[in-house]
Amino acid sequence: MSYILGVPRYANTAPLYHFLEEGEGLVFRYGVPTELNRWLLEGEVDLSLVSSYFYLKNADRLRPLPDFSVADLGPVYSVNLFHRKPWSELRHIALTTESATSVRLLHYLLERDGLEVRYTHEQGGLELLERYDGVLLIGDRALSTYVGLLSIVPESVHQIPVQPGGVFVSDLSMRWFTHTRLPFVFAVWATRSHEPPPAEVVRRLRVARSLGLGNLAAVAGTEAQRLNVPERLMQHYLWNFRYHLEAPDRLGLEAFASAVGLRYPNCFWEV
Numbered sequence: 506m507s508y509i510l511g512v513p514r515y516a517n518t519a520p521l522y523h524f525l526e527e528g529e530g531l532v533f534r535y536g537v538p539t540e541l542n543r544w545l546l547e548g549e550v551d552l553s554l555v556s557s558y559f560y561l562k563n564a565d566r567l568r569p570l571p572d573f574s575v576a577d578l579g580p581v582y583s584v585n586l587f588h589r590k591p592w593s594e595l596r597h598i599a600l601t602t603e604s605a606t607s608v609r610l611l612h613y614l615l616e617r618d619g620l621e622v623r624y625t626h627e628q629g630g631l632e633l634l635e636r637y638d639g640v641l642l643i644g645d646r647a648l649s650t651y652v653g654l655l656s657i658v659p660e661s662v663h664q665i666p667v668q669p670g671g672v673f674v675s676d677l678s679m680r681w682f683t684h685t686r687l688p689f690v691f692a693v694w695a696t697r698s699h700e701p702p703p704a705e706v707v708r709r710l711r712v713a714r715s716l717g718l719g720n721l722a723a724v725a726g727t728e729a730q731r732l733n734v735p736e737r738l739m740q741h742y743l744w745n746f747r748y749h750l751e752a753p754d755r756l757g758l759e760a761f762a763s764a765v766g767l768r769y770p771n772c773f774w775e776v
């Protein structure tokens with residue numbers, strides 16, 4: 506019987522999967538985070554990336570690997586609210602259907618600022634700004650949309666315009682950082698809590714991650730071509746991530762649990 510790994514189709518997880526091969530008992534099932542979340546609970550996949558918020562909400566049924574995350578400290582560049590009105594004037598926002606974590610993070614950040622906002626789940630891109638004050642996008646689509654607004658790729662991140670193409674880009678992870686000074690964990694890897702991950706599968710995942718991070722230029726080259734974004738920008742995007750769920754990331758995850766009123770279990774597989 507094969508062991509089924511839930512695999513997202515985002516550039517930000519490519520360093521983890523680029524060098525991972527199917528076979529020898531391992532098969533991949535591809536999906537966006539909201540699909541992977543559901544499949545893991547329903548038993549359609551055995552070990553998967555899950556949105557951190559989904560994990561926290563289902564912590565009695567899921568248990569994460571101790572050292573895998575999609576996290577960052579400060580800007581992430583691909584979890585963006587695009588808006589034309591200033592942040593304080595936002596009233597109606599269109600939400601991506603792909604994400605659990607960033608949707609909850611956005612609610613939290615707006616509530617914290619005392620804003621009452623209506624939300625509608627709707628697929629699309631910047632064209633939604635004709636009908637909404639803001640549109641929340643994540644992953645490849647958020648990154649491509651952001652890059653599409655830049656007329657040049659600046660030499661320094663400090664030269665990125667605040668309002669490229671007349672559109673505000675609010676990076677939710679940066680907002681979280683400004684407020685907490687902590688990393689933000691978007692995703693972890695988990696299994697159902699009564700089904701420990703096979704050590705050999707975890708070993709293969711770790712080897713693949715070492716190869717991916719050790720050969721980041723190659724991974725970035727492939728992803729840059731796939732998404733048609735400049736290679737230099739893709740490299741910066743990828744090396745900015747924190748993939749090991751280290752102590753600061755766990756503090757960030759704990760702070761997020763507390764911010765959204767959930768218990769932080771602090772319980773990981775020993776593998």
Ligand SMILES: C=C(O[C@@H]1C=C(C(=O)O)C=C[C@H]1O)C(=O)O
Nearest residue numbers: 538556583604605606607644692
């Ligand atoms: C940072 C990102 O991380 C992703 C965001 C997720 C979420 O918001 O639920 C889930 C998985 C991550 O791969 C992104 O896609 O931009």
